[in-house]
Amino acid sequence: MKERPISICEKQFLLEALWEGKRLDGRGCNEARSLDIVYGLDWGSCQVTLGKTRVLSQVSCQVVEPMFSRPNEGVLQVNVDLTSLAAPKFESGRPSDDTVELNRLLERTLKESRCLDLESLCIVAEEKVWQIRLDISVINHEGNLFDVSSVAGLCALAHFRRPDVTLKGDVVTVHPLSERDPVPLGIHHHPVTTTFGMFQCQSGDTLTVLDPSLLEEEAMLGKMVLGVNGYREICTLHLAGQILVDKALVLRLANLAAEKSKKIVDRIKQSLAADEESRKAKGPRGFAAKNRNNSILHNAAPRSHFDFTRVTPLARSVVQKNKSSDVANSTINSEDGVVDVVPEGVQTIEDDDDSGEDSECEVTDVKTKAQLMEERVTERIELDDDSEEDEVITLEKV
Amino acid sequence: MDVESSAPKSELRPMFCEVGPITRSDGSCMLSSGDTTVVCAVYGPGEVKPSKELIHKACVDVVYRSRVGNAGIEDRKQEIFIEKSCSSAILSVLHPRTAVTVNIQEMHNGGGLVAACVNATCLALLDAGVPMRFLIACIHCVVLADGTVTLDPSLKQQAKARQQNGSATLLFTFESRTRAVISSHTEGKVTQVKLQEAVTMAQSAADKV
Numbered sequence: 001m002k003e004r005p006i007s008i009c010e011k012q013f014l015l016e017a018l019w020e021g022k023r024l025d026g027r028g029c030n031e032a033r034s035l036d037i038v039y040g041l042d043w044g045s046c047q048v049t050l051g052k053t054r055v056l057s058q059v060s061c062q063v064v065e066p067m068f069s070r071p072n073e074g075v076l077q078v079n080v081d082l083t084s085l086a087a088p089k090f091e092s093g094r095p096s097d098d099t100v101e102l103n104r105l106l107e108r109t110l111k112e113s114r115c116l117d118l119e120s121l122c123i124v125a126e127e128k129v130w131q132i133r134l135d136i137s138v139i140n141h142e143g144n145l146f147d148v149s150s151v152a153g154l155c156a157l158a159h160f161r162r163p164d165v166t167l168k169g170d171v172v173t174v175h176p177l178s179e180r181d182p183v184p185l186g187i188h189h190h191p192v193t194t195t196f197g198m199f200q201c202q203s204g205d206t207l208t209v210l211d212p213s214l215l216e217e218e219a220m221l222g223k224m225v226l227g228v229n230g231y232r233e234i235c236t237l238h239l240a241g242q243i244l245v246d247k248a249l250v251l252r253l254a255n256l257a258a259e260k261s262k263k264i265v266d267r268i269k270q271s272l273a274a275d276e277e278s279r280k281a282k283g284p285r286g287f288a289a290k291n292r293n294n295s296i297l298h299n300a301a302p303r304s305h306f307d308f309t310r311v312t313p314l315a316r317s318v319v320q321k322n323k324s325s326d327v328a329n330s331t332i333n334s335e336d337g338v339v340d341v342v343p344e345g346v347q348t349i350e351d352d353d354d355s356g357e358d359s360e361c362e363v364t365d366v367k368t369k370a371q372l373m374e375e376r377v378t379e380r381i382e383l384d385d386d387s388e389e390d391e392v393i394t395l396e397k398v
Numbered sequence: 399m400d401v402e403s404s405a406p407k408s409e410l411r412p413m414f415c416e417v418g419p420i421t422r423s424d425g426s427c428m429l430s431s432g433d434t435t436v437v438c439a440v441y442g443p444g445e446v447k448p449s450k451e452l453i454h455k456a457c458v459d460v461v462y463r464s465r466v467g468n469a470g471i472e473d474r475k476q477e478i479f480i481e482k483s484c485s486s487a488i489l490s491v492l493h494p495r496t497a498v499t500v501n502i503q504e505m506h507n508g509g510g511l512v513a514a515c516v517n518a519t520c521l522a523l524l525d526a527g528v529p530m531r532f533l534i535a536c537i538h539c540v541v542l543a544d545g546t547v548t549l550d551p552s553l554k555q556q557a558k559a560r561q562q563n564g565s566a567t568l569l570f571t572f573e574s575r576t577r578a579v580i581s582s583h584t585e586g587k588v589t590q591v592k593l594q595e596a597v598t599m600a601q602s603a604a605d606k607v
Contacts, residue, residue, distance in 0.1 A: 040506050041433060045465070047505070052421050056505055058465045083463055085439050085501035087422045092461055092469070135466050137503055139437055140420045 003089040006218040014219050018199055018207055025213060030256060032147075032211035035264065037155055037271040043182060044160030048152040051213070052142040057152040058135045059160040063174065066122070066129040074121020075131040078106050080149060086141040102145055105238055106136070109150050109191050109227040113235035116157060117186030123165055123172055130162060132185065143214040146225050150193040155268055159275065160185055190265045191227045191235040194257040198222040198243045206243060208253060210260070224250075226257035230265040234258075410537075410550045410603055411510075415518075417525050423501075425526025429518040431550065433508030438518035440526040442498035450497060455490035462502045462515065476512055483516050483536065483571040483581045489529040498528055509552040510538040512569055512583075533574035537600040541566045541588050547596050549603050559586065568596050572604040 014024060023029065033051030040046065044059030066073060082090040082099045090096065095103070110116065121130040134156060136149050161182030164175045197212030197220040212220060222241025228234050234254060239245065411432030420426035423439035430436075443456050450457050460481040462473050480502070488498060500522070502515050516536035523530060540551040540559040548555055551567075559565045566586030573580050579597065588596070 041508070042506070045506065054419065056465070056503065060466045079468075081463065083461060083501060083503070084441070084499060085420065085423075085437070085461075085463070085503050088441055088444075133466070137463060137465070139503060140422065142421055 003087070006215065010215065011219045014215060015199060018209070019201060023209060024215060027211075029208070030210045032260065033144075033213075035151065035267060037151070037268065039155070039159055039271070039275045044156050046152055046155040046159055047139075048148050048155060050144060050148045050151075050211070052140060053144060053148050054139040055145070055148045055152045056137045056139055057149075057156040058137075059156045060133050060135070061160075061162045062131045062133065063123065063128050064131040066126065070118075071126040072122045072129075073118040074129045076111050076116055076118065077131060077133045078103065078110060078136070078153065079134065080106060080136045080138070082138050082141075082145075086138040090138075090141075098145075101240070102149060105146055105193070105225060105227075105236065106149055106153055108238075109193055109236045110134070110153055110157070113189075113191050113227070113229070115154075115187055115189050115191050115229070115235075117188060120186045121162075123167065128172060132157070132160075132162075141214070143217045144195050144211050146193050146195050147211065150191070150227065151264060151268065154190055154192060155271070157185055158187055158190070158268065158272055189229040189231060189233070190268060191229040192261045192264045192268075193225050193227040193236060194260050196224045196226075196253055196257075198224065198241065198245070200243065206245065206249060208249070210256070224253060226254055228254070228258045228261040230262055232258040232262070411552075415521060417521065423522075423526070425522045425524070425528070427518055427521040427525055428505075429514055429521060430506075431510055431514045431517070432552065433506055434511055434514045435505040435508075436511070436514045436518045437503045437505055438515070438522040439501045440498065440519070440522040440528065441501075442526065442528060443493035443496035444499070446495065446497035451495050454494055456488070456493040456495075457497045458485050458488060458490065458500065459497050460484070460500045460502070460519075462504075464504045465507070476515065479512060479569070479581065479583055480516055480519060483534055484519055484523070486580050487520070487530045487532055487534050487573065488523065489531055492529050498523075507553065509554075509556050510550050512536070513538040513550070516571055531573075531575075534571050534580060535574070535604040536569060536571045537603045539568050539570070539596050539600055541568065541586075541596060547599055549599055568593075568600075570597060570600045570604075572601060577601050577604065 017024060018029075021029065027033070033053075036049040038047045038049075040058075042058075045057070047054065047056050049055075064075065067075060080099065080103045082096070082102065083092050084090050090098070116132070121132065123129060134153055136153055136156075138145060138149070161184050163177060164180040164183050166173045166175065194210065195212065196208045196210055197216050199207045199209070199219070200221055201207050208224075209216060209220075212223070217223075220241070222239070222243030222245075224240075224245070225236065225238040226234060227236030234257075237250075413429065413431050415427055415429045417427050418425075419428045419437060420439040423441050424444075426437070426439040428435065428437045446457055450459065458481050460477040462477045462480065463469060464473055480500070484500065490498070500519055502518065504511060504515075513536040516534060520530075520534045524533070538550055540548045540555055542548070542559060543562045543565045551559070556567065559567050566584055566588040568585075568588065569581075569583040570579055571581045572578065
């Protein structure tokens with residue numbers, strides 16, 4: 001589905017406001033929207049909201065054969081889905097450029113930075129390893145998908161617990177969750193991305209804004225995504241668009257990103273601890289409980305109880321009543337080796353025909369079967385005589 | 399909510415809905431029935447691909463995604479059921495050669511997922527202002543081998559029904575004007591009396607939805 005493109009006056013308004021140092025939603029140029037992390041009931045399920053952009057992530061695991069090149073390491077698979085749920089321009093089927101960019105960026109941030117301890121995912125070298133699959137679904141797209149997806153992915157990985165495995169000789173036992181407590185994944189460091197949108201000033205300078213909203217994303221000339229972990233190490237650097245940057249800008253943004261990432265990583269760790277506590281205290285958890293806040297857009301219904309003691313006898317009587325009309329009683333006539341199942345309805349119609357008064361067709365002649373067969377015969381062919389095609393020549397002795 | 403009892407209960411789990419979580423779509427809602435949470439967005443009536451275009455009415459396109467894994471056959475089955483339930487409700491003849499696109503994302507499955515999806519779709523269609531003949535409500539029930547009929551089952555109860563021989567999972571969709579059944583989906587064996595019982599119970603439950 002095509003989307004409405006940003007109009008020229010909207011773009012101009014945005015740029016002029018930025019030249020004055022103002023953003024449309026009132027934030028500062030280096031201010032991000034509020035980040036909210038909610039964990040689901042299952043291990044490895046997480047929903048992250050940045051302003052109105054909402055992303056859901058889920059981690060699952062499976063035992064597979066390892067890659068040939070890395071026989072004693074587990075496999076991490078990252079999959080991002082941009083469906084038309086998030087925005088009308090995304091279509092399921094062939095991945096669009098945005099999807100590929102997002103996928104690749106997350107792979108670089110989470111896989112190639114080696115933040116997950118893959119060697120601990122090995123069960124039997126060269127034969128069995130854990131494959132961790134991270135599925136990220138974008139629920140709402142209001143700008144800055146990169147940041148939200150990376151935080152969601154990281155939170156889900158940090159939250160996930162895999163089943164415990166014991167090895168006795170050659171026998172591998174995967175314990176179900178009911179038998180043994182699941183084991184968390186080993187995470188070395190926490191890389192989080194920060195996105196900067198870049199605009200061109202009248203004077204030729206480059207203006208950067210942190211965490212661009214949807215409108216800013218559509219109007220911006222270029223973007224820079226920096227993935228920094230909690231130890232101020234840069235894991236990812238992605239520059240896209242039509243803007244020229246100089247190294248001073250890159251260094252400045254890297255510093256900014258490092259500060260922001262540290263705060264976000266602290267937030268993630270805090271949220272994990274809070275979830276752990278509420279799990280132990282059996283408090284309200286999960287998306288259903290946490291997504292509630294007092295808003296006129298919300299409506300809740302309490303548990304509804306019903307009294308169904310009279311239903312069974314009522315049901316029986318309904319079925320009995322309908323039984324006589326629904327079930328067709330059919331008679332079975334067997335004559336001369338031919339079994340005919342004649343439903344009752346058909347017989348009554350035949351009776352009507354015999355009376356002849358109501359039916360539309362007239363009975364002209366009544367013939368027996370033998371007579372009908374006689375009439376059908378068009379030509380009689382006698383096959384008793386010899387065929388007269390060959391002439392019989394008697395040879396006489398001369 | 400965390401403790402799932404396997405005792406039969408004739409009650410609907412507490413429901414909660416939020417309208418408008420998805421800002422880009424024409425209508426959206428997030429519905430949770432107990433712990434089962436789904437998000438649904440509706441776009442339409444709008445642009446349609448020429449291959450899906452119908453000249454006399456709007457085409458209803460449902461896209462369902464589960465939390466884990468790529469889209470599979472199970473997802474397609476859900477899509478078809480949801481589409482059949484909604485098509486009868488939407489006044490599609492008012493908008494020929496357009497498409498009403500329904501997108502559903504599962505957020506958490508705590509049992510009764512498809513029912514939650516259909517209910518969420520109805521709410522999202524309302525929010526989008528798509529002309530509808532009536533509202534629809536979907537109830538999930540489970541008939542166990544010992545004859546007990548349970549409404550709105552939790553995941554454990556659903557799994558038990560699937561494993562037991564002689565039990566069935568039933569899905570009914572009702573319409574709001576006469577409480578007639580629009581669509582139903584059955585997996586498993588059930589006697590006629592039990593079916594009738596389940597329909598009656600589900601009908602009264604649909605009032606609440």
